[in-house]
Amino acid sequence: MKYSSITLFALFLIVACNKKEAPGNLHITGNVKGLKKGTLYIQKIVDTSLVAIDTIAIDGNSNFESDLDIKSPEMYYLFLDRGVTNSLDNNLRFFAEEGNIKIETSLDYFNSDAKITGSKNQEKYEEYRKIISRFNDDNLSLMELKFKAFKNGDTKATDSIEAKQNANLKRRYLYSTNFALNNKDYEVAPYIALTEISDINLKYLDTIQKMMTPKVAQSLYGKKLTAFYKERKKLEVK
Template identity: 55%
Template sequence: MKNAVVALFSIFLIISCSKKESDKNLHIIGNIKGLQEGKLYLQRIVDTNLVAIDSVILDGKSNFEWHLDIESPEMFYLFLDRGVTNSVDNNLPVFVEPGTINIETDLKRFFAEAKITGSKNQKLYEDYKKINARFTNQNLELSKERFDAIRFNRPSDVPAIEKKIESNLKRKYLYAINFAITNKDFDIAPYIALSEISDANIKYLDTINNALPESVAKAKYGKLLSKYIEDVKKVEK
């Protein structure tokens, strides 16, 4: 009888735990190929600071998972503590949204090899980064040209190079604005406005903000964008 009670209690606990997990609206699962040991942190931005909201110790295994509740889509960050000097490759941004997010990556190239599925916002974010990288690379090339012109005493070349830099920057901003408006139905739109072009002319940010549907406008980044625009307008008065 005692054994039967214990068995029933165990079954009750398993069912309760499963139900508890199923009540969460975000399920993150993943695998880090080649990992033997380390600690993986799940982080988010809180008042401009990166704060760990959960962690998992990976000892002899490479897979991980979290069950969480989020109010709306949000950019999270995975930080891998390898027990050695930190590097950029230890940090992986993931635009999560309700549902199941799968993250497959590699220990040697944690950031570069990451494949993230299950999030429409993440896919759009990756599309944005691919094009935006072209503007960034071109800016680096032009900056080197300007440096060399000054270094090798060719001052007459500098104005033309600086015009190219300015033109590239304008194209970069216009691309971000058009991308945000085109994808206004997704939370990536206000996120791009805040993270990539917050110093753009306020009329452009207003255009993005006014294009957002109610579902996005009332979510995390929609609210932050609206508040940011309001604060900028107060300062400009």
């Protein structure tokens, strides 16, 4: 009886230790081609600031990995500390979710070379950004034309270009709204509503937050969107 008790106690300790040492539900692997020495930080936004949740030292081997616990799909950031500059190309965003995510990129083109696999929300977000970039490019071209027209004192042309800018913005907002509605079963939907079209007409935000699936509605961004909608509605009623 005494032997059995000791055996059970030992077994309990082993199980407890295994539980303590078990990896998180998010496993990230990757490679930064050309990186010989530096530090990678996996970050997320807490309140309004980027906070590091893991630090990875690179010394000779450009491969990296990280095990994290994630409660809900969330936008994370892979920050590269080159030790010499803090350019915008040092921060790579990716939509993290439970499972295995692989990030492959290069030292020279940290953002543009990035290939991220293993996250369905990331796939959807990349699909969205591909179309949105066209609206952004069109707006930049119109801004350049508008500046030239203004410089030449051509009021008629300036007004015409401004009208085109407004139309382009409306199309951008319409696309973002439709994308969120068509992807209501992914957490990327409320994220886009919060980060891209938060100032859109309240009725559209209402539709998006009502159309979310129960799972998405209970996610981090789902809850944030519902709270944001209620706050905006309260303010507009006043």
